[in-house]
Amino acid sequence: MTVYESDLPGVGKKHEVELGDESRLVIVTHNTGKRExxxxxxxxxxxxxxxxxxxxxxxxxxxxxxxxxxxxVHSEDIQTLLGDDTLIEWVEIEAGSEVAGQTLAESDLRQVTGASVIAIERGDEVITSPGGDATVEVGDRLVVIGPREACRNFVDLVEGS
Incomplete structure (x- = not known):
């Protein structure tokens, strides 16, 4: 995508955005704030x-x-980058996951992987800052934060890769 910018003396600025099919979107921002x-x-x-x-x-x-x-959401893997190497990731618990049915303390996920569970999405409910006594269930989405490698380890462990 290419954006062309030009001054419109006495009017404001003009931006032209190439849309990929040879057409262009043209946005004129007037000095008054009006946009055309x-x-x-x-x-x-x-x-x-x-x-x-x-x-x-x-x-x-x-x-x-x-x-x-x-x-x-554009893909099955949702990932948000915070800073240089810290991620927030959403990891779905599927049947057969070794952590399904365990509490967070029993699973020892933070110590083993280095990533922390900051929330559990269960249907329409969101459990924020879950304690060690929170049980992980099939169908839950765990919201996880940590360095990129720790998140990768977390996903591998939960998905059994």
């Missing part, structure tokens, strides 16, 4: 105005597009 959004079939074609937003509404729409309120 256009679409161009190609770099050489005329623009068709799609809509206009005031500054406040444009910022709200922008946060939605950025994913500030919701981030869709």
């Amino acid at each position: 959004v256009f679409r161009r079939e190609s770099a050489d074609s005329d623009s068709e105005k799609l809509f206009e937003l005031d500054d406040k509404l444009a910022r709200k729409v922008g946060t939605l597009l950025e994913g500030a309120y919701f981030q869709p």
Whole structure:
């Protein structure tokens, strides 16, 4: 994706975003804060105005597009990177997992892997900061935090890899 930026003297700024099919999305940000959004079939074609937003509404729409309120899941492995090497991962407990039916203390997951369980998702319920007496059940999703290698060890142990 290529983004082209240009000044519009007396008006504001223009950004053109290549959309992959030779068309472009053109966003004009006026000095007043108003945004106008256009679409161009190609770099050489005329623009068709799609809509206009005031500054406040444009910022709200922008946060939605950025994913500030919701981030869709694209794969079965969910992973969030914190800093250089710390991850938050979601690990599903399947039938046959050696930790299913054990408490967190019995499973000794933190000591063995170096990753910590910070929450258990069980259906619609979320158990935050579960203690050692929390039992791990088939179908649970464990929310785990730790260094990348520790999280990898955790997944391997829980999935039996």
